[in-house]
Amino acid sequence: MxxxxxxxxxxxxxxxxxxxxxxxxxxxxxxxxxxxxxxxxxxxxxxxxxxxxxxxxxxxxxxxxxxxxxxxxxxxxxxxxxxxxxxxxxxxxxxxxxxxxxxxxxxxxxxxxxLITGPTAKPIGYPLTEPELSSDWWRTLNRSLDSLARQRVTRVATPDTEPITQALVTEAIEQAFPDQVDTTITDQRWVPAHADLNWSNLTAPDCWILDWEDLGLAPRGLDAATLWVASLLVPALADKVFRARCADLDTRSGKLMALFCCSKDLNDPQFDSAPAFEPTARHAAELVADLRR
Missing domain, CATH: 3.30.200 (Phosphorylase Kinase; domain 1)
Structure with a gap:
């Protein structure tokens, strides 16, 4: 053609x-x-x-x-x-x-x-209510993400189509919180990540992870952070994501990835009027304070 x-x-x-x-x-x-x-x-x-x-x-x-x-x-x-x-x-x-x-x-x-025929857990955008997710759903998600981290890939992850690098992380966080956080990713063991793990790429009631075009190596915690930030409008859901993936999110790398994801939203001029602005800004400030310690 x-x-x-x-x-x-x-x-x-x-x-x-x-x-x-x-x-x-x-x-x-x-x-x-x-x-x-x-x-x-x-x-x-x-x-x-x-x-x-x-x-x-x-x-x-x-x-x-x-x-x-x-x-x-x-x-x-x-x-x-x-x-x-x-x-x-x-x-x-x-x-x-x-x-x-x-x-x-x-x-x-x-x-x-x-073909996966089940509906997505949430259409494009932030969930406004907590989706009904069974304990089996969470076990499948955890097994999948744990297994993913043990795989071998050579691609670099491309969240929002951009290859993730230390410079990209630093630029996003510095734009939102200039001179407030050491953005250095000290954990050099990058792991395979889906790199677009939001609710529109997850199905329910059966858990399937869709749309793998951004798969690649990324700092530990990118996937958990992406899903957690996408859940902040529903505190109970965000808490469940955090509990499920706390092994990633409680690391320094995981906290930096969470701040990176928050910062990308906060750097968007149109995000100021979004419903998720207030919880995102609040949690980002908490992350900044935590990372300073």
Missing amino acids: ADALTGQARVSSMGDLRKLPIEQLINDVQARLGTGFDESTMVRKRRTIGVRSDRSTWVRIEARPLDKAASQGQINNGIEASGLLDGIAKPRWHQAVSWLDELTGVIWRADECA
Whole structure:
């Protein structure tokens, strides 16, 4: 396919996939994978499209600007890398196709995985009420995250599509809390992380962890911190996350990751008016005081 989005602007100004015509792209991916799509199941996001196939699998299509891929320094996708992991409640990865569209400057990729039919624990955004999660659900989550930390991966985790580094952590925390915390990650043993562990990537009542494209090495506690910060609007839920993952969150690395996640939210000018602003700011201040000791 010469141009996945015929007649559209180059990717530098392409913007949101939810707002663009995608008929040619969908037809092309169906042909490349050799299956049809049930378009009534399609989920369109800013840079990804998900859809159920005729062979009862789930296909995730992603557009990645070439300059973004180059800045990450790693072409391989976390979903493919997750196929080598075991002991984790995740969809089985089957295959992928990828290609460069030179006219738009986009690397397109379509991953086909096992279909998980259970609903997500919470749609995109912060939960406003506590989801009903059984003790088996929490055991599955804990077993999966403990197993993940013991695996071997070579990718660097890419939370919010950015490779995580000491410099990235320092920049985010310093912007929110200048000269208040030593941001040095002293624990040099980075571990594999999902790197986007929020409630929209977890299913219930059965626990499955979805969307592994950001998988990679990260400071210990990134996943626990991501889920904890995403739960702060519901104190009982945040407490359960903390109790479940306290072995990670009680470490200095885990506290820095929690402050890193809080700081990223607090650095967003639009977050000031968000319902989660007050609990996030309060817990971030507590973390700053704790890390100074």
